Amino acid sequence: MQTFFLYASRFYKPTLFALALSCCVMAKAQFTYDYKKNADNFYAKKDYFSAATYYEKYLEGKKDAAGFDPYQVTKASTAKPAKAKPGSYDQVVYRIxxxxxxxxxxxxxxxxxAxxxxxDKTLYPDTKLNYGISLRADGKYAEAQKQFESYLQEHTPSDATTELAKKELANCKFIQGHQKRKDAALYTVQKLGSTYNPQGANYAPSGYGSTFVFTSTRPDSALLKNKKKSPYVNNIYQLPAGSSLEKTTIALPENAEQGVSSFxxxxxxxxxxxxVKKDGKNMAAIYTSHKKDGKWDEPVKLGTSVNEEGYSSQQPNVSADGKTLLFASDKPGGYGKFDLWYAPLDASAQAGKATNLGSSINTAADDEAPFYHQPSGTLVYATNGKVGMGGFDLFESKGNIGAAWVEPKNLGSPINSVKDDIYFYNTGTGKLLKNAFLSSDRSSACCLELFSADKLYRKYVSGVVTDCQTNLPIEGAVISAKxxxxxxxxxASQQSSDQGKYLFESGLSQAIKIQAAKDGxxxxxxxxTQPSDDMDTLANIGICLVKIIIDTPKPEIVKAEPKRTEVGPFGFDEAKLRDKGMFVTLDSLTGLLKREPHLAIEIGGYTDEIGTVEYNVKLGEARAKACMEYMVQKGIEASRLTIKGYGKCCPIVPETTADGxxxxxxxxxxxxxxxxxxYL
Incomplete structure (x- = not known):
């Protein structure tokens, strides 16, 4: 009896421990099962943040359970998780x-x-594509390129994902090439401070006068006590100069959100x-409101020309003269998802018939957030339908609203990033990227934030000082400019070189008065006069000096002022370089390009007015080509030189006298x- 008791007591306590352990592990298994069940529900509802969180907890729980079973009792505790289909681990990782x-x-x-x-590629066919996009967004461009190339080798059907992979591959190549741009130091892009960028989304910069306006997702005090609704609401905020940030008084109905304003x-x-959210989808419309006695009146929804029933119209931009409204809409008549449109506005702000901006602007993807910069005649907008840095990129296109647009150009890095860059605004300065703002999620894991953008514009003036009589260069002439x-x-002062050349940066002045002086x-x-566009323009200015003739005591010698001999660089109907002054100019430009590797030059060829337009355009192009070939022979890369034949379009001197x-x-x-x- 005594012996049996001792034997039983040896195993009694471990048995209790095993039961407790089994219960503990069963509880863990039940929790992991619940995590997956909840994760599946969130995933089905497209609540992806919650889904990822619970899937991660599920995997962590499985890991803990697998390592916590010295008595191998987990079989009894994993009954419900065992019901999961084979390969569920793969499914969970993929869904995360x-x-x-x-x-x-x-x-x-x-x-x-990774x-x-x-x-299994048959179950998860687009994994490499999405992996490549994630790598690209994370700045790993070479690795991303390999994933896109591998995906395109394996995925042969001609479908939407193939086109997306091709576009992303082009994006990767564009980014890697654009990282080498030599004028990047001229750009400054900075995230605004915490007043503008607290936690959450802060985007769509706008304003009027000295007041800065933007859209922000911030807690609404009226909703803080309502536990059934999120207190975070998109609304319009403003920061008048010298004042503090405040929410605008524009009325906001219950269950609605608003933002993306233009004044x-x-x-x-x-x-x-x-x-408002309808059937899980945001349905947007454009409204207008007038300020009376410092307060905004009840907003009015624009008519069906802009807000077509059953579709979304959003992101308005009113032109500086108040006569035209630009906006984005997915209404019928476009080229893809969201397209850019414009509508005339009458004196009472009623919108006329809306017109699509056309295929040169719009793509089969989303084209959004238009902003028209009146001083430079430039449309800036965001699209994810063109090759660029990835996500939404900001593009620019010259033109007038209602007329043809120049082929859109990517604003490039650092204005654009590998994430979403959207909503551009300029405070009204003459230069597109002076005192500009934009929205980007480049430094955020979730949301758009506000950034300032600025470019250092440079304009150069170069030329040659020559003797008016001999047309030979003058060395040591003192050049000054105002x-x-x-x-x-x-x-203040610069001396011409041994070839008579000079070069200086003129700043942003539109008209420069240049003086040359030399003893004797x-x-x-x-x-x-310099062009008013955004290009950094080189004006080649030739100055000739008249030599001073000293009087002699002989009365028969009469002082006569020599005349300048005008010698064109080209003979009639010729494209051959033959003028010494032309070679001096080309040598000057060649030296400039060698000193400034970030510069490129367009060479335009002109003719006199004899001959047809078509013939003279070809002759002008041949003259420009002769100059390009000369500079290439001097060591300039052909890729930095472009030529264009202008023909007889633009005479600088009338070819007939006053009497015909x-x-x-x-x-x-x-x-x-x-x-x-x-700039390149």
Whole structure:
């Protein structure tokens, strides 16, 4: 009896421990089962943040259970999880990656996709594509490129995902090439402070006068006590100069959100987007409100020309003159998803018939957030339908609303990033990227934030000082320059080189008064007018000096002022370089390009007015080509030089005299080339 008791007691306590352990593990298994069940429910409801969180907890729970079973009792505790289909681990990992991907948390998505790319391709066919996109968004461009190339080798059908993979591959190549741009130092992009960017989304910069306006997702005090609704609401906020941030008084109905505003120049009328969620989808419309006695009146929804029933219209931008409204809409008549449209506005802000901006602007994807910069005649908008840095990129296109648009150009890095860059705004300055703002999620895992953008614009003036009589270069001439409008000194003093050349940066002045002086010569002065566009333009200004003739005591010698001999760089109907002054100019430009590797030059060829338009365009192009070939021989890359034949379009000297007679000397002057500089 005593022996039996001792034997029983040896095993009694461990048995109790095993039962307790079994209960503990069963509880853990039940929790992991519940995590997956909840995760599946959230995933089905497209609540991807919650889905990812619970899937992660599920995997962590499985890991804990697997390592916590010295008595192998987990079989009794995993009954419900065992009901999961074979391969469910793969499914969970894929869904975690997919959930992070869909909430734009690409860093976390990338880590899970790295494992998922080894799963069954028939079950998860687009894993490599999404993995590549995540790598690209995380700045790993070479690795991303490999995934896209591998995906395209395996995925042969011609479908939407194939086109997306091709576009993403092109994006990767574009990014890697654009990382080498040599003028990146001219750009400054900075995230605004916490007043503008607290936690959450802050985007769509706008404003009027000295008041800065933007849209923000912030807690609404009226909803803080309502436990059934999220307190975070999109609304319009403003920051008047010298004041504090405040929410605008524009009325916001219950269950609605609003933002993305645009104001008339006087700040007394606003157009904005208001949206509600319907069947899980945001349905948006454009409203307008007027300010009266410092308060905004009840907003009015624009008519069906803009807000077509059953479709969304959003992101309004009113032109500086208040006569035109630009907006984005997915209404019928477009080229893809959201397209850009415009509508005329009458004196009472009623919108006329809306017109699509056309196929040169719109794509089969989303084209959104238009902004028209009146001073430069430039449309800036966001699209994910063109090759770029990835996600939404900002593009620019020159033109007038209602007319043709120039082929859109990607604003490039650092204005654009590998994430979403959207909503551009300029405070009204003459330069597109002076005092500009934009929205981007480049430094955020979830949301758009506000950034300032600025570019250092440079304009150069170069030329040659020559002797008016001999047309030979003058060395050591003292060059000075002033702003023609303000008399501000642009260049205090510079001496011409042994080839008579000079070069200086003129700042942003539109008209420069340049003076050249040299002992033994009469001083000369010339005014150079620079183009008003955004290009950094090189104006080649030639100045000739008249040599001073000293009187002698002999009365028979008469002082006579020598005349300048005008010699065109090209003979009649010729494209051959033959003028010494032309070679001096080309050598000057060649030296400039070698010193400034970020510059490129357009060479335009012109003719006199004899001959047909078509023939003279070809002749002008041949003259430009002769210059390009000369510079290439001197060591300039052909990729930095472009040529264009302008023909007889733009004579600088009339080819007939006042009495209608032919002026051969003028024709010589008009047979010329002109040079325009820009950044690569």
């Amino acid at each position: 990656a997919d959930s992070y991907f869909k909430i734009n948390d690409f860093a976390k998505a990338e880590k899970r996709y 494992e998922a790319v080894n799963f 008339t120049a006087d700040g007394n009328q606003v157009f904005f987007t208001r949206w 702003d023609n409008a303000t008399s501000k000194v642009v260049l 010569y009469n001083s000369a002065e010339i005014t150079a 007679k032919d002026n051969p000397e003028a024709r010589k002057v008009n047979r010329r080339v002109e040079f325009k500089i820009s």
